[in-house]
Amino acid sequence: MEPFDFVEVKVPAKAEYVGVVRLSISGIANRMGFSYEDIEDLKVAISEAITNAVKHAYKEDDDGEITIGFGVYENRLEIMVADHGGSFDLAQVKEDIGPYKQDDSIEDLREGGFGLFLIDALMDKVEINSKYGVIVLMTKYLHENEVGLDDDQISTTQ
Template sequence: MKNDANVKLSVPARPEFVDLVRLTLYGIAAKMNFSYEEIEDMKVAVSEACNNAVLHAYGGEENGGSVDVRFDILGEDELRITVSDSGESFVPSGDLQSSNLLGKSIEEIQSGGLGLYLMQALMDSVEVRTQQGTAVVMSKRREAAGKASV
């Protein structure tokens, strides 16, 4: 697959379209030679980001808006995925980089906090931007590529 390329996808902010995003991710990541496990991790993280947009960005309106997804192929071994909407902005509580959910029970975790925690656990980096809607920017490097450079 050509290095430094991108694919853009815009789908209605409805649950039945999240599978289309997952299928697109699978196709791109498979062509980049990500492992099955890495692809499954990315699919979970992207689903969480898309579901947050579907559920929260447009206040549950049936024809509320769209979810835009951009897949950026960076070099031979890194994929950056941006999931964005133009709905109501989401502001994560606390410092996103130092999520302290370890040792907490499910009841202690705020609504939405578990999804962000999952994204952070499954991806190499996660950034939430809240200007004119919400954008979640996640990236993943191929594990085999990381081992080869050590």
């Protein structure tokens, strides 16, 4: 398996913590060398995913938690947002995850349809696991590292 760092952040399922997570993703993406535009896209996507989790995961329960996981690879950043607050069993998540399809029933995704369209537009890959709560896995590639030997030749290693 390729090496990566995994950073896990847990926040209360409250809108006021979105900014904390935006700062986290901004710091990680900046250290990885993402462009300013990509960092802005990442911040919008993670805000949508968290807002969606806050709105739909804890309608009655005020003390819910959201867990955010960052998989920091050499060529990409994988971001997981889970609305059930537990720690990630990465192997389990990857095993049970499937691609987000625009015809997925919006009810199945806790009415979070619009935010997912936006996330899908901003990220390179979006996958959903709704087995235990909803887990959204978003991937953004560091395009600078995807370039082949000639500067003008983009490799297709995605």
